[in-house]
Amino acid sequence: MAEAQIILSHGRESGIVAIASGERYSWAHTTLAGSGFQWDDDGVWHLPADGTQTTVVDLVTCAKRHRTSVHMSSRRFIGDAARDLARLLPSQWHASVEVYSHPAWQEDLVPWITVS
Numbered sequence: 001m002a003e004a005q006i007i008l009s010h011g012r013e014s015g016i017v018a019i020a021s022g023e024r025y026s027w028a029h030t031t032l033a034g035s036g037f038q039w040d041d042d043g044v045w046h047l048p049a050d051g052t053q054t055t056v057v058d059l060v061t062c063a064k065r066h067r068t069s070v071h072m073s074s075r076r077f078i079g080d081a082a083r084d085l086a087r088l089l090p091s092q093w094h095a096s097v098e099v100y101s102h103p104a105w106q107e108d109l110v111p112w113i114t115v116s
Helices: 025-034 056-065 078-088 103-107
Strands: 005-011 015-021 069-072
Touching: 005 025, 005 056, 005 078, 015 025, 025 056, 056 069
Parallel strands: 005 069
Antiparallel strands: 005 015
């Protein structure tokens, strides 16, 4: 894994969504803020929908200055998948996204994963 990386995907409601990760994920956060992305209540970054001129090209240019790599995911935004699943469950459910940017935080979750 790169020291700092940004993974872009498409969110149905929020357009281009960015998630920072890596041991130096704070570099990715600086890159996203510096290139005009906005922090969302879902805990992810997204391109503003208010007509500003922020582009992915701006992001890539800024990422080079902050030693951060940018990748496009072929998968849909996980928040969309979670909300779709919540709608299929009985009763009322709410789905939210938690981002564990640092690899060590991700490894802390491994004991909770079970395979049946």
